[in-house]
Amino acid sequence: MGGFFIACHTVFGFLFDLLNYRGRMRKLVTHLKDRIRWSWQGLAATWHGEYSFRAWVCANLVSAGLALWLPLSDGVRALILVIGLLVLVAELFNTAIERAVDHTSTEHNLLAGQAKDAASAAVALSALAGGLAWVIGLLSLF
Ligand SMILES: Nc1ncnc2c1ncn2[C@@H]1O[C@H](COP(=O)(O)OP(=O)(O)OP(=O)(O)O)[C@@H](O)[C@H]1O
Known part of the structure; x- marks a missing residue:
């Protein structure tokens, strides 16, 4: 009799955990879908609203194409591609802050201006890093 109760407890415990797990997984998938949708909305809004973001995307496509075409080392290629993406990330944060x-x-405000200037500096510095990666890449060709 004791064995029967232990078996029931184990089976029901397992079923309960399974249902709970499926519920949690469903929640996780819904959250993931929402996050993908919101991120896509953010990208689309920035693309439509910010000329500088579109310009950086185009510059990135040219830069990535050249990096893949030129006989650069894998490390330099990775550096150029990753920094290119980071420039886009900085531009997205810049837009979010603006x-x-x-x-x-x-209204004109010192702190508002400083916040925007700092965001702008983040884009400039990441672009500088991208330029530096290209200088290293081009020097490595000679
Ligand atoms: N509310 C404000 N108070 C003080 N200074 C401001 C304010 N808004 C903008 N500025 C100043 O003007 C600069 C440019 O502002 P803003 O980033 O809004 O222009 P933008 O042309 O839309 O920039 P971007 O080309 O990055 O989209 C800021 O970096 C800041 O120095």
Whole structure:
């Protein structure tokens, strides 16, 4: 009799865990789908609203094409491609900060200006890193 109860407890425990697990997985997949949708919305809005983002995407396509075409080492290629993506990431943050600041107030304010300038500097520095990666890559060809 004791063995029967232990067996029931084990089987029901297993079924309960399985249902719980499936519920958690379903929640995880829904969250993942939402995050992909929101990220896509962010990319699309930035693409449509920011000329500089479109310009960086085009520059990245040219840079990536050249990096793959030229006989560069794998390390330099990876550096150029990754830094190129980081410039886009910096531009997305720059846009997010500009939008958040302008949503709060479009009045002239020292802190608002500093926030935007810092975001702008982040894009400039990441672009500088990309340029540096290209200089290293081109020097390695000679
Ligand atoms: N509310 C503000 N208060 C103070 N200075 C501001 C404010 N808004 C903008 N500025 C100044 O103007 C600069 C450019 O502003 P903003 O980033 O909004 O212009 P933008 O032309 O849309 O830039 P981007 O080309 O990066 O999209 C800022 O870096 C900052 O120095």
